[in-house]
Amino acid sequence: MTKGYAENVIACRIKTNIALCGIDSDEEAEQSSLKTSSNPFQNVLKDDQEVEEVELENELSAECRMNNFIQRIQSREAVPEYALSDAVFNVDKPRDAVALGVELPVVTLAEEYLVGNLLILEISKVYSPFQFWFHDDKDSQLLNQMNKQINDSIECASYWQMPPYFMKPGYMCAVRHKFNWRRARIIHGPEAYNKNVSLYFVDYGNAAEVPPEDLYFLHKSLMDQPALAKRGTLTDVYPLGYHWPSDVTEIFRHLVSDRQLHACIKDVDLDERILFVTLWDTNDHQVTLSSKMISAKLAGSSRNYCDDVRALHSGRRLRYVRERLPSFDMLESQLFAAATEEFEDMFDDIIYKTEFLRDFEQPVVRNPFRRELQESLFAWLEKFKPVELAWRKLQEEIKKN
Numbered sequence: 001m002t003k004g005y006a007e008n009v010i011a012c013r014i015k016t017n018i019a020l021c022g023i024d025s026d027e028e029a030e031q032s033s034l035k036t037s038s039n040p041f042q043n044v045l046k047d048d049q050e051v052e053e054v055e056l057e058n059e060l061s062a063e064c065r066m067n068n069f070i071q072r073i074q075s076r077e078a079v080p081e082y083a084l085s086d087a088v089f090n091v092d093k094p095r096d097a098v099a100l101g102v103e104l105p106v107v108t109l110a111e112e113y114l115v116g117n118l119l120i121l122e123i124s125k126v127y128s129p130f131q132f133w134f135h136d137d138k139d140s141q142l143l144n145q146m147n148k149q150i151n152d153s154i155e156c157a158s159y160w161q162m163p164p165y166f167m168k169p170g171y172m173c174a175v176r177h178k179f180n181w182r183r184a185r186i187i188h189g190p191e192a193y194n195k196n197v198s199l200y201f202v203d204y205g206n207a208a209e210v211p212p213e214d215l216y217f218l219h220k221s222l223m224d225q226p227a228l229a230k231r232g233t234l235t236d237v238y239p240l241g242y243h244w245p246s247d248v249t250e251i252f253r254h255l256v257s258d259r260q261l262h263a264c265i266k267d268v269d270l271d272e273r274i275l276f277v278t279l280w281d282t283n284d285h286q287v288t289l290s291s292k293m294i295s296a297k298l299a300g301s302s303r304n305y306c307d308d309v310r311a312l313h314s315g316r317r318l319r320y321v322r323e324r325l326p327s328f329d330m331l332e333s334q335l336f337a338a339a340t341e342e343f344e345d346m347f348d349d350i351i352y353k354t355e356f357l358r359d360f361e362q363p364v365v366r367n368p369f370r371r372e373l374q375e376s377l378f379a380w381l382e383k384f385k386p387v388e389l390a391w392r393k394l395q396e397e398i399k400k401n
Contacts, residue, residue, distance in 0.1 A: 097217035133205025
């Protein structure tokens with residue numbers, strides 16, 4: 001007798017105070033049903049309340065018998081539903097495939113990414129001039145090589161296609177997107193209202209929703225290389241409003257897409273792995289993209305990188321709120337997947353509150369569908385707080401002296 005079956009028997013006895021649920025065969029269930037449905041005492045009941053009690057008893061008994069019958073059918077399957085586990089499903093996972101919970105290595109920015117160094121890069125994804133992802137020119141060959149390796153590992157092995165059970169948040173997989181194989185991390189698996197799978201492409205900085213049948217297991221050997229999409233922020237500018245308007249971001253996207261750019265590193269955030277860069281078009285070294293945006297009145301001119309301004313703040317470069325938020329981690333988790341002007345305004349209302357950055361007060365997001373965003377902001381605030389307090393303490397000590 002299965003565990004589920006026994007639980008149903010106990011539940012039915014409590015509800016009905018009779019022993020009709022302890023049936024071990026379909027034949028006995030049928031006989032019991034006939035006996036219950038033809039209760040001779042129903043004809044002599046004296047009031048409606050007693051009739052209702054008997055009817056409820058019969059209804060509960062029928063429900064219990066049906067549950068027991070389903071349990072017996074499931075018990076006769078090769079692997080009953082109640083016995084399914086990771087160990088059972090792992091039979092369908094290739095031995096050399098990445099397992100759930102395995103993450104890409106996170107490495108510090110290499111020594112060549114020093115302040116003052118020059119780069120040739122291509123931007124692959126833009127959220128705003130303060131948040132974009134790019135490929136260093138030297139990584140182009142590595143991307144092509146990885147594409148071929150994924151193709152070779154899957155081409156002759158149909159069993160590498162990923163079953164729905166494995167489509168869980170955080171799982172690294174392979175997917176063919178825009179005619180290329182790419183490494184991806186699952187953000188959301190199939191839902192009842194949306195059968196597609198939400199993915200983040202770790203080597204490109206962008207995301208997409210794809211049909212489940214397009215997902216394949218990723219070979220373990222392809223997990224040695226960290227994410228090839230690097231994080232970038234444009235220097236010497238700031239938004240003229242609380243955030244970058246969508247039309248300004250679109251103009252910036254047009255200026256940088258589908259072309260090689262020259263860049264000079266002006267600052268580095270080792271903790272968040274962000275390069276703050278000045279950009280030039282390779283065909284025009286005279287004017288930076290920042291200067292073009294300032295001249296077109298699309299952005300303000302920032303002096304936060306100037307030595308004299310830094311000296312006023314003990315060598316620290318002041319960063320705009322929108323430089324810090326949304327963080328790259330939030331964007332890569334697709335918490336801003338459907339950002340609109342309305343959403344950006346709502347986000348401004350949270351992060352520009354004095355209590356948020358000055359007092360480190362936990363934000364409250366009213367929309368229940370944005371609960372993940374609230375949790376992410378709180379996590380960011382907890383990380384920001386000790387760093388900010390240390391700088392405030394240093395500033396107070398300098399003032400005293």
